Amino acid sequence: MNLDTLLHLRTLILLGVAVVITLLTIRSLRAQRLKERYVLLLLFTGLPFLLFALWPNGVVFLQNVLEIEKPTLLTLCVAIYFLLTTFILLSIVSVQERKIDQLAQIIAISQSSNRSETDAGSNAS
Amino acid sequence: MPTDPASPRLLIIIPAHNEAGSIASVVQEVRRCLPGADVLVVDDASTDRTAQEVPADAAVVRLPFNLGIGGAMQTGYRYAAMHGYDVAVQVDGDGQHPPAEVSKLLDAMREKNADLIIGSRFLQRDGYLPPASRMLGIRVIRHLINLCTRVGITDPTSGFRAANRRVIHAYAYWYPDDYPEPEVILLLHRAGFRVAEASVVMEERLAGVTSIPFLHGLFYVAKVSAALLLDLIRNPWPAERIAPP
Numbered sequence: 608m609n610l611d612t613l614l615h616l617r618t619l620i621l622l623g624v625a626v627v628i629t630l631l632t633i634r635s636l637r638a639q640r641l642k643e644r645y646v647l648l649l650l651f652t653g654l655p656f657l658l659f660a661l662w663p664n665g666v667v668f669l670q671n672v673l674e675i676e677k678p679t680l681l682t683l684c685v686a687i688y689f690l691l692t693t694f695i696l697l698s699i700v701s702v703q704e705r706k707i708d709q710l711a712q713i714i715a716i717s718q719s720s721n722r723s724e725t726d727a728g729s730n731a732s
Numbered sequence: 733m734p735t736d737p738a739s740p741r742l743l744i745i746i747p748a749h750n751e752a753g754s755i756a757s758v759v760q761e762v763r764r765c766l767p768g769a770d771v772l773v774v775d776d777a778s779t780d781r782t783a784q785e786v787p788a789d790a791a792v793v794r795l796p797f798n799l800g801i802g803g804a805m806q807t808g809y810r811y812a813a814m815h816g817y818d819v820a821v822q823v824d825g826d827g828q829h830p831p832a833e834v835s836k837l838l839d840a841m842r843e844k845n846a847d848l849i850i851g852s853r854f855l856q857r858d859g860y861l862p863p864a865s866r867m868l869g870i871r872v873i874r875h876l877i878n879l880c881t882r883v884g885i886t887d888p889t890s891g892f893r894a895a896n897r898r899v900i901h902a903y904a905y906w907y908p909d910d911y912p913e914p915e916v917i918l919l920l921h922r923a924g925f926r927v928a929e930a931s932v933v934m935e936e937r938l939a940g941v942t943s944i945p946f947l948h949g950l951f952y953v954a955k956v957s958a959a960l961l962l963d964l965i966r967n968p969w970p971a972e973r974i975a976p977p
Contacts, residue, residue, distance in 0.1 A: 637966045644910055647958055711796050712807040716814065719793040 621660035624687055628653040628694070635698055642704065645697040652690060659683075740818035742769040744834070745808030746790075747801060748825030752780040755825050759790045762823065765831040772811055773825070776804040782825075801891075802909040809895070809903035821894045828860070829892040833932040837894035840930035847899045847925040850885065850917070851892030855931035869953040873914050876960055881921040885929060888914040892932060899925060906968040911956045915963055923969045 632649045635641035641649075659665050744762050748755050755773065762771050771790035775783040777798040786792050793807055805822060812820040821837060823829045833851060841849045853861060862870065870889050877888050891913055895903065899920065908915040920927050 633965055636962060639906070639968065642909065643959055643962060646962060647955070708799055708803050708806075711799065712803070712810055715793045715795045715807060716811050719791055719811075 618660050618663050621656050621663075621683075624690075625653055625657040625660055628656070628690065631694060635701075639705070640698050640702055642697075642701040645701055649690075649694055649697070652693075656687075739768065741816065742766070742838075743808075743812045743815070743817040743820045744769050744771045744823055744831070745805065745812065745820055746771065746773045746823050746825045747776060747804040747808065748773055748778065748782050749776040749798070749804070750778045750780045750782060751825040752778070752782045752785050754827045755782050756785045756787060758823070758825055758827050758831075759787050762831040763787070763789065766834055769821075769834075770817075772808055774804045774807045774811075776800070800909060802907055802912045805912060806903060806907035809900050809907065812900045813904035817900065818897050819894055820900050822891055824891055828934050828936065830933065830935055833892070833934075834894070836930045836932055837892070840928060841894050841896060844928040845926065846928040847896050848916070848920055848927045849894045850887060850890050850927070850929045851932035851934075852885075852887035852890060852929040853932065853934050854886040855929060856933075858931075858933045860934050860936045865949060869949050872953050873956055873960075876957055877914060877917055880918055880960065880964060881927075883917070883921055883927055885917055885927070887929065888917055890934075892934065902969045908959075911952075911959050914956055915959055918960055918963045919966075919968060922963070923967055923971075 628649060632641060632646050632653075636643070636646045744766065746755070746758060746762070751758075759771055759773065762769070773783075773786045773790055773792045775786075775792060775794045777795050783792050783794050791811075793811060795804065795807060799807070808822070809820060819838065819841070821834050823831060823834070829851065837849045837851055840846065861867070870887070873888050874885060877883075877885055893913075902920070902923070902925070903916075908919075917927055
């Protein structure tokens, strides 16, 4: 494969990752499986992928600026892996956090009602 | 409780976090101005004596850990839904929302046949107004909301609000965590609820510190704007899940 083909392939891969992450986060937000703050985090984390997809030479530019010898695809793959892992973990955290909050609210309301009943009982006696 | 069976059952919800210095006077003022209403203080895991300072004739819900303003308010609305209240009014525990102004919210709710009434400081511009820097942030959020809803809200960050039974049940089902005041306007409008405003006068806080420090204001506006854009693609209140019993 020549260099142009490789560049196009990289653009497609990066665009694909950007689109998949965006769709996954939006779908999870609509289904209440991901909290808003994590959606924002993931969308902002995914922005570099979109940037490099639209500007493939950006990786080379960064290589020159940061004086890294080789901008390897492996680095990108590792980044994508961590991004997806983070996404899954944040989805779990979001759902569990909401459940814990609900539980805390219900317990607090129940304790308040019990206190009121106890007070009413002691006043009556 | 109101003795007239035609009167709506009214609950005043006061979220409080470390408001020991002002909570007693706020509750007493509510009691004096609204003798027919029930009062609920939601103590969001205060580290001071907030819960102990609440007068005995008000109910207190003490959260076991800090849930933030969204979680504390949802607790109040969940309580209102569980106990069958018709209207719930949100009044800050720092004394900024004069209880005497609650009647304006209730009148506007009746006259405008609205599901949610927001007390606006800017319709008549009387009383305490926020500093210029904060006004700028409010203006940005206001334009963004009005661009999306065309409702013409002037005070989207005001926490002085009255909600009817439909909204109480919607909030009990789901309520935003991070930036509830501006977000619910957009979300309620998209879900088909009627949102309107009433002119109210607010006061300076009696004690405590604001939950949005000055230096975080710019960051707050950016985050709220991003959150509002996300709100355009979701509907957290499916009609079949939030109908009052």
